[in-house]
Amino acid sequence: MGKNITVLGAGAWGTAFGQVLADAGNTVTMWAKEQQIVEGIRDHHHNAVRLPSVEKLPDNMTATGDRAEAVKNADIVVVAIAAQFARVALVEFKGLIPDHAIVVSLMKGIERGTNKRMDEVVRESLDLPADRFAAISGPNLSKEIADRHPAATVVACTNLDNATKVAEACTTSYFKPFVTTDVIGLEMCGSLKNVTALAVGMARGAGYGENTAAMIETRGLAELTALGVAAGADPKTFFGLAGVGDLIATCGSSLSRNYTFGANLGKGLTVEEATKVSNGVAEGVPTTDAVVALGDQLDVPTPLAYQMSRVLNEGISCSEMLAGLFGHEVTGE
Structure with a gap:
């Protein structure tokens, strides 16, 4: 009934x-x-x-x-x-x-x-x-x-x-x-993948291709999984529909407001200009700074969220954002 x-x-x-x-x-x-x-x-x-x-x-x-x-x-x-x-x-x-x-x-x-x-x-x-x-x-x-x-x-x-x-x-x-x-895992997946979608969209808008998008998505997944586990989530959640599944859809479609917002930034629009042409709320924009703060709170590095925060607050370019993702030293994946 x-x-x-x-x-x-x-x-x-x-x-x-x-x-x-x-x-x-x-x-x-x-x-x-x-x-x-x-x-x-x-x-x-x-x-x-x-x-x-x-x-x-x-x-x-x-x-x-x-x-x-x-x-x-x-x-x-x-x-x-x-x-x-x-x-x-x-x-x-x-x-x-x-x-x-x-x-x-x-x-x-x-x-x-x-x-x-x-x-x-x-x-x-x-x-x-x-x-x-x-x-x-x-x-x-x-x-x-x-x-x-x-x-x-x-x-x-x-x-x-x-x-x-x-x-x-x-x-x-x-x-x-x-x-x-796993409520915590589901919530973390849904929130944090929007930041990754902003970055992927920005890279696409700037003219970068599949390799760059795949790099951002996989490093974004690693970042959000580490944050989720530190918050008490089950790591398996991040490799199911709520994690990888949502990431694939959100980072690969112009129907995604976060992806589209990022793409407009990549094409050279300012945050204010991208906001004006957006149809609805791109939740990744206000979430980005919160993710950085959450990483600090949980003592988990958030390089992707931090660089996207610089994009949104300082206006750095896509190439600067990507260059800031990795240090110069060689590390394990």
């Missing part, structure tokens, strides 16, 4: 995932602040602002701008808000979400200022126990999923039964979720 599921945030990924949930037989309510988006989904089953490629969203999707109305009957509440605004937005929902509901994060990022993962931000904001929090991450480019292309993802929760409940709620003929208890 289908569940009542609320999605907080009607951006491209939130809306695409709402469609997955509706296709899986659930009753889906989208919450958004923008009245135009609410009316579009509720009255016309169309999100012309954030996901115009889908001409008609399923009939079992609706929308509201009222927080209490959005979550009052929810069995599952999915959070799809820009990572750096999650804490402020979620505080408004504290006390409104039913005590039995599982809260699921689609967000990927490290909070600036606190260096906290999204599982920590969500649980603190809502005063939520660990067994009622789940995260979803994987190679999930929103437009392809909106077009119902075959895809897979990973659902993480410390309570495997609750992870399975969430996975069952989003299983369709084209969308296959797997489950894990």
